[in-house]
Each structure stands twice: as C-alpha cells, then as structure tokens.
Amino acid sequence: MSGIIGKKIGMTSVFSADGRNVACTVVEAGPCVVTQVKDEEKDGYKAVQLGFGERKEKRTVKAMKGHFKKASTSPKKVLAEFRDFRGEFEGEVALGQEIKVEEIFKEGDFVDVVGTSKGKGFQGVVKRYNFGGVGDATHGQHNRLRAPGSIGGASYPARVFKGMRMAGRTGGNRVKLLNLQVMKIIPEQHLVLLSGSIPGANNSTVIIEK
Template identity: 75%
Template sequence: MCLCPWWKFIIQHKMSGIIGKKVGMTSIFSADGRNVACTLIEAGPCVVTQVKNVDTDGYNAVQLAFGERKEKNTPKPLIGHFKKAGTTPKQKVVEFRDFRVEFEGQVNLGNTVKAEEVFVEGDFVDAIGTSKGKGFQGVVKRHGFGGVGGQTHGQHNRQRHPGSIGACSWPSRVFKGMRMAGRTGGDRVKVINLRVLKIYPEKNLLLVSGSVPGAKNSFVILEK
C-alpha cells in the first residue's frame, strides 16, 4: 500500500519552455500533399534572469526574460534584477517550474536559451497566450446563439437578442452561469499538442501547426 500523497506524483513532472512573440499565420504543404495551417513564432533567444532551487526557494525553477525594454520605462527594482543577470531590461519575464532533467547544471544566471536548444522538429508543445479582446458582445457572437427566428421566447423583433432567460414561479430566479452578453476575449488561453513543423535557428523562428491565441506581436509562452 502506497502512503505517498497523490500530488507528490504531479509536481515531479519535468517541464521546459521558452517565451516568444506571435508573428502571424501561414500554411505549408505536408509530405502527403495536405495544406496545413500553421503559426510563425519568434521564439527567443531568452536570457536566464534567475535560477531557483529547493534549498533557497523551496522548489526548482528557471526564470526567463524576452524582448527589449527601455530603461526609462523599467521600474528600478527590475533594473537591478536584470543587471544582476548581466542583461538589459526585458519586456516579458516568465518562470518555468521544474525545468527538464537534461538542462540541470547547464542553465546558469545570464545564460541564453534558444529555441533549437529546447525543441526539435516533431515535438508537441502547448501554447499559452492572451486571446484578442472583443469588448462587450451579445450572445450571438459570445456564445454562438442562432438568434430568435420566430415571434416567441419572450421577444419578436430583436433577432440577435437572447430571448427569455428564466422560468416561472419555480425557481423564480435565473440560474447562475446563464449564458448572456458580456465582456468577450482578453483571457489567458492554452492550446495543447501543437506540433513543431519547422525550426529556423538563424532567425529564431518556430513554425507550429494550428492556431495560437493572441494578436500579432503578442507574447506567447511555449511549454514542452
């Protein structure tokens, strides 16, 4: 009988990744002639700005930074943090918990991590980004409602409105979670299992299959 807590097996998972910027979408032809939609990402190079370990921080992690930032627009504590790593101020800082075993002892403060050092063609990655903000939207755009075609469900001349939202004397209220109009987009979205189709090391570019959340030039986190 195993007496170890179940979460002990989860935190032992090793993960690595890199920070990138979404360039845009395109398509390529696969070996069997299929047209595959893909996203071009400028992945790295990232600078190691902090290395955490169990002795001092209680867990293992590597902090990476990406994207140049003007010093006048950088808070002073961050300026000192970047100078300690021997690098210029950066725009995006992300911490990767439990970097993979093969990187242990090789990732030190001030080192540069490139895409070809983390990924190889054929790998499956997870992409994390902030989806495009749509503002306040109605139920047709936000939830894909078809609109009310007939003169029923509580309304007759407003095709894109939700119609009736409640019941009668029971339960005499609207249930929580009712799909209604509201702010749409601008959320943290994670898309899993995107295949790395091509790596261009001389330009720090990755070509991954499928779509990646976010607008052009927005930051993307790639995890392996």
C-alpha cells in the same frame, strides 16, 4: 516542463513529409535570457525564470533594474517561469545564460501554447455564446431575434445566477492550446512554425511549453 517565450508573427503554410499542405503559425521564439534560477532550499521549488524582449531602462522600476543586473542583462519586457527546466541542459542552467529555440525543440515535437485571445469588446449572446439568432430563432423574442429572451427570473430567486449566459465582455482571456506540432525551425531568425492557429493577435506574447 521546459519552454520559451516568443512573439506571434503571423500565419503561413508548409508541406509536411507526407505531402499535406499544413497551415502554420510563425512565432519568433527567443532568444531568452535566464534572469533567475530558483531552488528548493531558498524558494521552495525548482524553476527557471526567462526574460524576453527589450524594455527601455527609463520604464523599468529600480528593483527590477537590480534584478536584471544580477543576470548581467538589459531590462526585459516579459518574464515567465518554467519548472523542472533543466532536462535539455544536462541538469544545469546558469544565470544570464541565453536560451535559443533550437536548444529546446526539434522538428516533430508536440508542444502546448499559451496566449491571450483577441479582445472583442462588449458583445451580445449571439456572438458570445452562439445563440440561434435570426436564422434559427432558438432563443430570442418574436420581434427581436438577437435578444436573449427570458432568463427565468421571478420573485424567486430575485437575482441573476452566476454564470448565466448573457451579453458581456468577450475575449482577452488566457487560452492554452495543446499538442501543436513543431513543423519547422529556422534558427538563424529564431523562428518556429507551429501547426494550426494559436491564440492572440499578431505581435502578441505567447509561451511555448514542452
């Protein structure tokens, strides 16, 4: 699996080859730097660690400063590992090598995108689990139609079962979307346009996997 780290910019639309207007998400993908190359002898598995985004040196701990110094690069904000990365580079990547989006993906490829969904704070059951609420009234009480109603507790089990659908914190979870198509690549600006929406707010970090 190979991939790249990027930043979600926003949404736009492009016309596909068959004339459809396709909604797309714009991602600033890379350039990333190879900050570590792992092998089976030393680490037990093969992987490539990439770094993306600049971090202030005064906000970088001493151990990580040494880690980045080995790769002859400045401190990076985000690190991510990709196993079996070497396919696109004929079996070899070097420490400190710069990885660009056009070297990994081409237009028409299908990719998976990992991001952190938007946090929505503490929410009730109507917003969190799509309970019927006021209009459908399939859950709730006769005078409080956005309330969850009974959860079935009594002297037994005398507790709430794990996973019970109740109010709570919503969003802010790791979400992975599969099979989004690469609609367009703009190498001069390190941009890639992916079909559909991806998780997270604008300027949030995403990982694109192939």
